[in-house]
Amino acid sequence: MSTAAAPRSIDRPSTRDRVATGDLAPAPARTARATAVIAALLVALVVTLLVSAGAGQLHVPPDEVIGSVLHRLGLNAGDLPSHPNGEAALWNIRFPRLMMGLLVGAGLGVAGAVMQGIFGNPLAEPGVIGVSAGAGVGACAVIVFGWAFLGPMTIPAAAFVTALVTTVIVYGLARRGGRTEVVTLVLMGIAVNAVASALIAYFVFLGDTAAREQIVFWQLGSLNGSRWVQVQAVAPLMLVALVAAWTLAGRLDLLALGERAARHLGVHVERLRLTAIVLTTLMVAAGVAFAGIIAFVGLVVPHLIRMAIGPSHRSLLPGSAVGGALVLSLADLVARTAVDYADLPIGMLTALVGGPFFFWLLMRARARAGGWA
Amino acid sequence: MVARREFAPKVVMGPVYDTARWPKRRSLAVRACGALAALALVAGCSAIGTPDTSDGPAADGRPECVGPATARSEPSVEVIATDPEPRLPVTYTDITGKPVTITDASRILALDMYGTLATTVYALGLGDRLVGRDVSTGLPELRHLPLVTRNGHELNGEAILDLRPSVILTDYSIGPLEVQLQLRDSGIPVVIMSDQRSRDLIGPQIEAVAEALGVPRLGERLAARVRGETEAAQARVAELAPADPAHRLRMVFLYMRGNAGVYYWFGKGSGADDLIHDLGGIDVATEAGLSGMRPLNAEGLATANPDLYLMMTHGLESVGGIDGLRKVPGVADTSAGAHSCVVDMSDYQILSFGPQFPATLQALAEAIYRQAIRP
Numbered sequence: 001m002s003t004a005a006a007p008r009s010i011d012r013p014s015t016r017d018r019v020a021t022g023d024l025a026p027a028p029a030r031t032a033r034a035t036a037v038i039a040a041l042l043v044a045l046v047v048t049l050l051v052s053a054g055a056g057q058l059h060v061p062p063d064e065v066i067g068s069v070l071h072r073l074g075l076n077a078g079d080l081p082s083h084p085n086g087e088a089a090l091w092n093i094r095f096p097r098l099m100m101g102l103l104v105g106a107g108l109g110v111a112g113a114v115m116q117g118i119f120g121n122p123l124a125e126p127g128v129i130g131v132s133a134g135a136g137v138g139a140c141a142v143i144v145f146g147w148a149f150l151g152p153m154t155i156p157a158a159a160f161v162t163a164l165v166t167t168v169i170v171y172g173l174a175r176r177g178g179r180t181e182v183v184t185l186v187l188m189g190i191a192v193n194a195v196a197s198a199l200i201a202y203f204v205f206l207g208d209t210a211a212r213e214q215i216v217f218w219q220l221g222s223l224n225g226s227r228w229v230q231v232q233a234v235a236p237l238m239l240v241a242l243v244a245a246w247t248l249a250g251r252l253d254l255l256a257l258g259e260r261a262a263r264h265l266g267v268h269v270e271r272l273r274l275t276a277i278v279l280t281t282l283m284v285a286a287g288v289a290f291a292g293i294i295a296f297v298g299l300v301v302p303h304l305i306r307m308a309i310g311p312s313h314r315s316l317l318p319g320s321a322v323g324g325a326l327v328l329s330l331a332d333l334v335a336r337t338a339v340d341y342a343d344l345p346i347g348m349l350t351a352l353v354g355g356p357f358f359f360w361l362l363m364r365a366r367a368r369a370g371g372w373a
Numbered sequence: 374m375v376a377r378r379e380f381a382p383k384v385v386m387g388p389v390y391d392t393a394r395w396p397k398r399r400s401l402a403v404r405a406c407g408a409l410a411a412l413a414l415v416a417g418c419s420a421i422g423t424p425d426t427s428d429g430p431a432a433d434g435r436p437e438c439v440g441p442a443t444a445r446s447e448p449s450v451e452v453i454a455t456d457p458e459p460r461l462p463v464t465y466t467d468i469t470g471k472p473v474t475i476t477d478a479s480r481i482l483a484l485d486m487y488g489t490l491a492t493t494v495y496a497l498g499l500g501d502r503l504v505g506r507d508v509s510t511g512l513p514e515l516r517h518l519p520l521v522t523r524n525g526h527e528l529n530g531e532a533i534l535d536l537r538p539s540v541i542l543t544d545y546s547i548g549p550l551e552v553q554l555q556l557r558d559s560g561i562p563v564v565i566m567s568d569q570r571s572r573d574l575i576g577p578q579i580e581a582v583a584e585a586l587g588v589p590r591l592g593e594r595l596a597a598r599v600r601g602e603t604e605a606a607q608a609r610v611a612e613l614a615p616a617d618p619a620h621r622l623r624m625v626f627l628y629m630r631g632n633a634g635v636y637y638w639f640g641k642g643s644g645a646d647d648l649i650h651d652l653g654g655i656d657v658a659t660e661a662g663l664s665g666m667r668p669l670n671a672e673g674l675a676t677a678n679p680d681l682y683l684m685m686t687h688g689l690e691s692v693g694g695i696d697g698l699r700k701v702p703g704v705a706d707t708s709a710g711a712h713s714c715v716v717d718m719s720d721y722q723i724l725s726f727g728p729q730f731p732a733t734l735q736a737l738a739e740a741i742y743r744q745a746i747r748p
Contacts, residue, residue: 093534
């Protein structure tokens with residue numbers, strides 16, 4: 001650390017430096033870089049989707065996949081799948097699952113970025129305000145008590161509702177006199193998370209072996225069993241929330257200067273925070289409700305994107321959306337093809353691959369820029 | 374008496390009919406039983422002349438345990454017909470109330486957590502039409518089929534579609550439900566059966582499977598045969614079990630997966646209660662007011678003080694055999710623990726409420742009353 005005092009190359013100026021130099025708007029070079037990175041991610045995502053569309057436990061050759069899609073688009077070109085169940089496997093199982101992976105991944109990535117922005121804390125993730133644990137309570141209750149009032153949509157619906165309720169409780173408890181302190185909010189989140197975990201543990205105790213197994217697998221997360229009905233339920237919610245989150249980007253950038261500075265610059269911090277929390281909850285709850293708890297994406301994807309293109313939310317949010325979708329699509333590709341006749345838990349994969357990768361990036365960033373915060 | 378999603382022989386590891394360890398334990402048990410039976414015979418003979426000289430706990434006429442035993446029965450099941458011709462199409466209303474039309478039973482998938490459905494299909498003589506199996510189906514004749522439930526009981530829709538099934542029989546014990554719905558969306562008739570298992574539901578379950586597959590007559594015949602065999606097995610139990618209700622053995626079913634730290638006892642409605650009742654025993658877990666599957670409580674078990682433990686063979690192996698079992702808190706502090714009175718049986722059979730039930734009942738009765746205990 002003898003070089004700590006030596007001037008470093010200023011390829012990554014701190015926010016304070018940028019305020020001092022009046023360089024608050026993204027530099028043109030950085031914007032160009034962000035565009036390039038996002039474009040690269042998009043290309044990677046498209047490639048992943050193409051590979052995913054052609055890969056699965058029911059083998060359909062790529063040309064037949066293309067043929068099938070063309071036929072659905074009304075073009076009579078290419079061959080239809082030769083396997084008698086090929087068409088069904090593609091359209092009832094594989095494609096809805098790909099769509100679900102895109103939506104949930106994008107939602108988790110953006111939700112994480114917004115959370116980190118709003119809390120000004122690199123450790124913030126949607127779990128902090130109790131969304132995941134809250135959803136778990138609803139899902140586990142349905143599993144254990146065997147409720148089925150909404151048919152197959154019962155678990156997602158219950159998970160969604162309890163996730164919202166939990167967030168409202170956390171926020172309501174942390175709010176006082178029209179203000180919310182970040183530390184109080186995070187601590188309330190921890191307390192409510194603990195209670196939710198206790199409830200889940202109690203449900204695990206109550207349940208029989210089948211229910212316990214279902215709970216364990218739900219908590220590990222999986223996109224297995226995605227259907228178009230579910231995509232139709234998630235898509236509008238997710239798209240609206242994604243667009244709405246993007247409109248917050250400018251204000252989130254100002255908030256990065258600090259709460260007081262942001263307030264002086266005309267940001268209604270409390271309203272921003274409330275909006276952000278509502279949007280995050282919507283995105284995460286919609287994803288968790290159908291796919292179970294998928295760890296890591298919300299926490300790490302925004303960090304990766306930030307390392308690549310800098311902290312401006314205008315590019316960070318779309319970057320995180322594409323990045324989240326890419327990570328989840330890749331993980332799901334492995335989850336559904338790695339083991340014959342099996343479906344691996346996706347949460348396990350995202351953490352298994354992403355954890356070490358993130359660690360490596362952190363070490364690299366520390367060596368180059370001298371630390372995280 | 375209704376078992377709801379009872380047991381889960383899910384962590385079945387290694388070959389099922391792993392007989393490597395059987396001869397030793399069995400020969401020990403047999404030897405011990407033989408020796409003690411001989412003693413008993415002598416005691417019994419001498420008792421003719423000099424009444425009331427029998428020793429120890431048996432003095433009050435209560436059965437006395439002499440050691441562990443393994444119940445074994447034919448792993449297969451007799452088919453009711455060879456190469457039957459299903460009469461199709463059939464429109465069957467499944468338990469969701471949905472009419473399902475089955476037009477072709479040439480490629481059948483029968484999947485549930487207990488292996489009952491596939492065993493039933495096999496017993497109906499349609500085994501060669503099965504194209505895959507679940508992890509709980511233990512029939513040697515079906516073991517060559519691809520296993521479609523690799524991780525626990527989670528299904529993969531594409532892999533199942535790849536098997537080109539023409540009809541799928543399944544229930545809520547396996548899932549996720551969405552996959553079953555995906556398969557239905559894909560135009561394959563998916564028949565959701567009841568996921569409840571108990572002695573009294575064996576017949577109706579067989580008939581339901583047979584009806585859905587277009588062989589209702591065979592279903593009636595198979596159900597009648599199983600009923601008859603069950604009655605015969607129950608009669609055999611009545612011969613073997615203590616006649617005096619006060620001397621009935623106090624039993625409990627332990628479900629253990631030592632490697633996963635899973636120690637359960639099964640109570641009312643778990644299926645084990647039916648089994649113990651039919652074995653002429655008293656289910657101490659039910660007596661203690663437990664229902665379903667509950668984590669084992671050491672003091673509770675000691676208080677219930679069973680005379681005999683019933684276990685799955687792999688469950689017993691997973692805790693390290695009898696010695697390992699005795700180290701599980703509470704297990705040694707019972708009459709059963711003190712005398713190592715453990716009767717185990719294949720994971721696939723001991724709680725199977727399908728066509729194999731009578732054979733299971735009879736094998737357990739023989740192991741309990743002729744090997745593990747001295748009357």
